[in-house]
Amino acid sequence: MNQSQIYKIIMISILSAISFILMLISVPLPFFPPFLKFDIADIPAYIGFILFGGGVGVLIIAIKIIIYGFLVSSEPIGPIANLLASLSYLIPIYIIYVKSKTSKSLITGIVVGTLFMTFVLSILNYFILLPLYGMILDQRAVFENVKTLVTVGIIPFNIVKGILLGVVIYIVHTKLIPILKKQKEKSTL
Structure with missing residues (x-):
């Protein structure tokens, strides 16, 4: 195993651990249902996407979720x-940014990622996730209010989450990613 492979494995481990820790530091946002919490745990995965590619970014997300699922979560839906x-x-952010690697493509990716996440989670929460959550936790109110939860909770929450994460991603991308890219280049020497 060469030095760049060792560096990559170490970075995946560090970014996954940081992502898990950041997931634990979640906060409810005002005016949203209490089970919807905001965290910046996607930032280490974003760093993995940019430094090492899509497969590594997905791997960091998967490791974060597996650790969280085994150590913290009392139910699988969250x-x-x-x-x-x-x-x-x-x-979507990664795919759009990688094509031209400009600030404009990063911002476009953040907007598309926010809209795509909002769309995907609205559909999945309406038809699958919220009904399962209500069934597992035996909460009849969730069953009776799925449409309201999605329109008043899920949709606006994901838009706000996407924007807030986008601001952090933009800052990380402009301030931290150049430093990490130089460090990565040194590891291949």
Whole structure:
């Protein structure tokens, strides 16, 4: 195993651990249902996408969810929803940014990622995730209010989440990614 492969494995491990820790530091946003919490756990995965490619970014997300599922979660719906949110948000950003690698493409990716995540999670929450959540936790109110939860909770929450994450991603991309790219180049020497 060469030095760049060792560096990559170490970075995947560090980014996955940081992502898990950041997932634990989640906060409810005002005016949203309490089960919808905001965190910046997708930032390490974004770094993995940019430094090492899509496969590594997805791997970091998967490791974060597996660790969270085994150590923290008392039910499977939250981690599954988080996995789907992370993938539906970050993959469009990565695909759009990689084509031209400009600030404009990054911002376009963030907008598309926010809209795609909002769309995907609205559909999945309406038909699958919220009904399962209500069934697992035996909460009849969730069954009776799925449409309201999606329109008043899920849709606006994901738009706000996408925008807030987008601001952090933009800052990380302009300030931290250049430093990490130089560090990565040194590891291949």
